[in-house]
Amino acid sequence: MTDTPLRLSAEVSSALADGTPVVALESTIFSTLGLPAPHNGEALRRCVTAIRDGGAVPAITAIVDGAWRVGLDAGEEERILAADAKVAERDLAVATAQRWPVGATTVSATVALAHRVGISVFATGGIGGVHRGVEVSGDISADLDALANHPVITVCAGAKAFLDLPRTLEYLETAGVPVLGWRHDDFPAFYTRSSGLRVPHRVTDADEVARVLAYRSRPDSGVLLTVPIPAPAELDGDELTAKLDAALAACAEAGVTGAAVTPYVLGRLEAETDGASVPANLALAENNARVATEVAKAVASLATTS
Numbered sequence: 001m002t003d004t005p006l007r008l009s010a011e012v013s014s015a016l017a018d019g020t021p022v023v024a025l026e027s028t029i030f031s032t033l034g035l036p037a038p039h040n041g042e043a044l045r046r047c048v049t050a051i052r053d054g055g056a057v058p059a060i061t062a063i064v065d066g067a068w069r070v071g072l073d074a075g076e077e078e079r080i081l082a083a084d085a086k087v088a089e090r091d092l093a094v095a096t097a098q099r100w101p102v103g104a105t106t107v108s109a110t111v112a113l114a115h116r117v118g119i120s121v122f123a124t125g126g127i128g129g130v131h132r133g134v135e136v137s138g139d140i141s142a143d144l145d146a147l148a149n150h151p152v153i154t155v156c157a158g159a160k161a162f163l164d165l166p167r168t169l170e171y172l173e174t175a176g177v178p179v180l181g182w183r184h185d186d187f188p189a190f191y192t193r194s195s196g197l198r199v200p201h202r203v204t205d206a207d208e209v210a211r212v213l214a215y216r217s218r219p220d221s222g223v224l225l226t227v228p229i230p231a232p233a234e235l236d237g238d239e240l241t242a243k244l245d246a247a248l249a250a251c252a253e254a255g256v257t258g259a260a261v262t263p264y265v266l267g268r269l270e271a272e273t274d275g276a277s278v279p280a281n282l283a284l285a286e287n288n289a290r291v292a293t294e295v296a297k298a299v300a301s302l303a304t305t306s
Helices: 010-018 037-051 077-081 089-097 108-118 141-151 163-176 206-214 237-253 256-274 277-305
Strands: 007-008 024-026 057-064 067-071 100-105 122-123 153-156 179-182 202-203 223-228
Touching: 007 010, 007 108, 007 179, 010 024, 010 077, 010 089, 010 256, 024 108, 024 277, 037 277, 057 077, 057 089, 057 108, 067 089, 067 108, 077 256, 089 108, 089 141, 100 108, 108 122, 122 277, 141 153, 141 163, 141 223, 153 163, 153 277, 163 179, 202 206, 206 277, 237 256, 256 277
Parallel strands: 007 067, 024 057, 024 122, 122 153, 153 223, 179 202, 179 223
Antiparallel strands: 057 067, 057 100
């Protein structure tokens, strides 16, 4: 075997050794695949600041010069902002074998890397899930498999709103992943606080979330903590549904499939909403990072008392 392609930043390595709370962050949302410039840079700054201000260490995951990175060094953030290659968990080995210069990690890759280094909490915008028309396409995001097979708490604003949300929740139930609502009874739909579906369990504080992970019955299963978008940033649900339907129709007409669906639909949605989706995206990402920091501190505290 060759040396592991995994490399931690000095800050993240020190934090893990000392038991300091750490929050993992994917890099797709900070690339042009997630948000257009300069908003992707703003998202990165706001998420990192929220985590640091809350008393934890941010650990951005990415591919840099063929290495699996958990935590970036000075000057490397600019390379992530310009990344145009998406890296899911299945792509990690390929990215290293082919020495990709830079790659933006998705939810599945980040959950896998976080587990590999011992980070228990991960913040993102929204997860992937079961796509509409799955009975024809078979399109189910690798994010769901990763949640079921890595003991990491994923903090998100639900699943992307253009997915088949009832089937996404059914998949998570089948896979044994606890789905929690952060002080909320409904499963959020990214840009809206409620999808009209209920979450199986409501939690009121970070200590509860930490205990759910600690008491899991399956050693490799993760936890999904859903956090509704802050109310002032929520988009109108009826208008959003119509615009999403139009974006999905355009996606089908253009023959876009697989991993390309998400950036295509998000780009169309930005245009359809006259840019209103961007501030909503920024608000929910920052809020998720803030909640994840609370949870990471609770996980660290539980570890010291166990």
